[in-house]
Amino acid sequence: MANLSLRRARTIIRKTLEQGREMALKPLSVVVLDAGGHVMAFEREDGASPGRFQIAHGKAYGAVMLGMPGSAQMQRAEDQAYFMAAVNGVFGGQVIPVPGGILLRDSKGAVLGAVGVTGDTSDNDAAAGKAAVEAVGLVADL
Template identity: 50%
Template sequence: MAQAAPAGFQHGITLDAAITIARETLAKGRELGLAPLTVVVLDGGGHRKALLREDGGSLLRPQIAEGKAYGALALGFGTRELARRAQAMQGFMNALSDLAGGSAVPVPGGVLVKSADGTVLGAVGVSGDASDKDEVCAVAGIRAAGLTPETGDPL
């Protein structure tokens, strides 16, 4: 029997939604014939809710995927926008990297997860193939869970 959360705590993304997102993200990668993917789902507080790594994924893929999700969550927009800012404002990115302890990865593939009313529930990060393809998979996973993706570009 599930217990109610303590008063005042907002958990954001549910475990069921996180698992759906992770599974469907990988399914999209298989459908597209991509390299082995790793997907990380963070809740609104930046805590890991789900991590799936396909067989054959290289050593640092979990950290890269988490860094993409963390970067999106840290600044409140998808990492496609973060990538643009990294190119335009190197000083800002150096400061962000220092503040985040090197944990923010400023390339596409980090996508915010929002509810229908626009509330940020968490973020998804995907790593393994080209960043644009990673992002496509994240968006598919988020939509499969009935939630709204935010990449940093209009969808």
């Protein structure tokens, strides 16, 4: 089973930022959480707004705590707004149900944590994060 070490978390961040620059995205902020929702690492590029930590965290936190990526959360919010409102109440308003919250899975499907990417459009955030997760040998559940 693959694990989510601090070294791997930092590599995911570095590769997400590299992919963002390659895609010519706005300045990104990236957080990696472990399977318990605890912050392992975070970086905010120069020029990224200061509130980006909370957004990146909310994307990743919702993914890991609900076991579903941001895109699935967004669909759930559209289909059952009351459910996502209740979930956000349970988690103290920390869930941001949009793409860019990516579950990190090993090759057998076990959740190892989540990454939250913010700074550009949600779909671009997710694409940059996906490339990074796959570059470190994990499965990105978007």
